[in-house]
Amino acid sequence: MTGDTTKRFSPGVVLAMLLLVYTFNFLDRQILGILAQPIKEDLGLSDTELGLLGGLAFAMLYSTLAVPFALVADRTSRSWVITIALTVWSGFTALCGLATGFWQLFLFRLGVGVGEAGGVAPSYALIADYFPAAKRARALAIYSMGIPIGLALGALLGGYIAQNVDWRMAFITVGLAGVVIAPFFKYVVRDLPRAPATDAAPQAPVSQVFGILAKKPSFWLLAFGAGMSSLCGYGLAFWVPSVLIRSFGFDLVGVGQFAGSLLLIGGTAGVFLGGWLADRMGGRDRGNYAKLPAYAWLLTAPLFAAGLLSTSPTLAWLLLLAPHGLNILWLGPITTAVQHLVPPHMRATASASFLLINNLIGLGLGTVVMGALSDAMTAAYGDEALRYATVLCLGFYLIAAALALLAVRPLRRDWIEGST
Structure with a gap:
């Protein structure tokens, strides 16, 4: 057996620590979005350059290295991989x-x-180790609350620190905080014993995992569907603070309070609701x-449009509350x-492939x-x-x-029944 055989904390405590680390994951991402305007002015950047910093600069290695890191986690210690990654x-x-x-x-x-x-991928696997299948969607949804909580804290803390000190201190503060909690995470989160590789269940090379997933239409449809949603979700998380400044006249603290409250209320409710509904309804029909x-996505688009095109900050907040939950309901x-x-x-490894x-x-x-669209349209529409x-x-x-609806039937066929 592999894993830490010393005294372990309860699954709930482990999940809470994983949630804390995931919160820092998204806090560190969102803080660039809330600070985009002062960074743009200080460093003389265009919206396209800011978009590259918020997306491509992060995604290039984040996406590609997730697979080998997940493979290492499957073969060694998932908790150690997460600890080093956090640091x-x-x-x-x-x-x-x-x-x-x-x-x-x-x-x-x-x-x-x-x-x-x-x-992220090793955390998904640890949650699957600690929680039985009947409770897994809710556990993953609770873990995924790190997304709206981290985004909200990034908006609130980043805006406050930037306006009262400067944008540089905001990065330094949240970065050092993550370094400090890394050893506490490793102390609390232990790997559960796992059966060693056998002829029946050998350590799987990446090519074998890819081979299994590649033959399952549901994987491709769900992955690309989530990707289309994330294109909007990550883009909006990064740019909505700047929209609030340019189109609604907010200052940095006001942006943090506006965006942070939407994420904390709407975002956390939407993520948990998705996991709860999946656990209740998924057993009847995969x-x-x-x-x-x-x-959820069918409702998200028109509600976001109505809120973003509103002329009243109060009306905009009310219209944007629901889509801030619906757009990430898919996570669980x-x-x-x-x-x-x-x-x-x-x-x-499968999670990393997704x-x-x-x-x-x-x-x-x-x-x-x-x-890039903003830069292209600036001559005609200004701010x-x-x-x-x-x-x-x-x-x-x-x-x-549309892609998710196409995945419904193949998912019923592709699901491996009986896996714990």
Whole structure:
């Protein structure tokens, strides 16, 4: 057996620590979005360059290295891989506060991506180890609350520190905080004993995991559907703070409070609701793991458009509350479904394969597409160009919904029944 045989903490405590680390994961991502405007002014950057920093600089290595890091985690210690990853990405986040130009900041963001590549897929696998199948979607949904909580804290803390000190200190503060919690994480989170590789369940090479997933249409449809959603989601998370500044006249603290409250209320409710519904409905019909995200995305696009095009901040907040939950409701259902497309000893690698597609599309393209559209439309629409660019990209949510609906039937066939 492999794993830590010393006294372990309860699954709930382990999940809480994983949630804390995932919160730092997204806090470190979002802080660039809330600081985009002062960084743009200080370093003289265009919206396209900001989009590259928010997307491509992070996604290039984050997406590609997630697979080998997950393979290492499946074969060695998942908790050690996450601990090292947390230390690396937090350190590079702090270094972003020392950047003096575009290329230096680009390289530091690459470093953040390298570190965060080792965080998510091993965490999915650890949760699958600690929680039985009947509770797994809810556990994964609770873990995924790190996304809205981290985004909200990035908005609130980043805006406050930047306005009262400067944008550089915001990076340094949150980066060093992550470094400090890394040893506490390793103390609490232990690997469960796993059966060693046997002839029946050998250590799987990446090619074998890819081979299994490649033959399952549900994997491709869910991965590309989530990718289309993430293109909008990551793009909006990065650019909406700038829309609030340019189109609604907010200051940095006001942006943090506006965006942070939407994420904390709408985002956390949406993520948990997705996991709860998936656990209740997925046992009756595995296709519901795809149906739930599809219906949520169909509602997300028009609600986001109405909020972004509103002229009243109060009305905008009310209209944007629901889509801030609906757009990430997919996290519990789809990440759970991916866990059940392969045998248990391949879970981290399968999750990383899914994240590779999702993040190359979502992280790699979302921020830069919206930024480039904004630059292209600025001559005609001025400061309103960014608002219209974000609305145009909402059509990707409709594509995501269509792909998820197409995945319903094949998911029923591809699901490996009986896996724990």
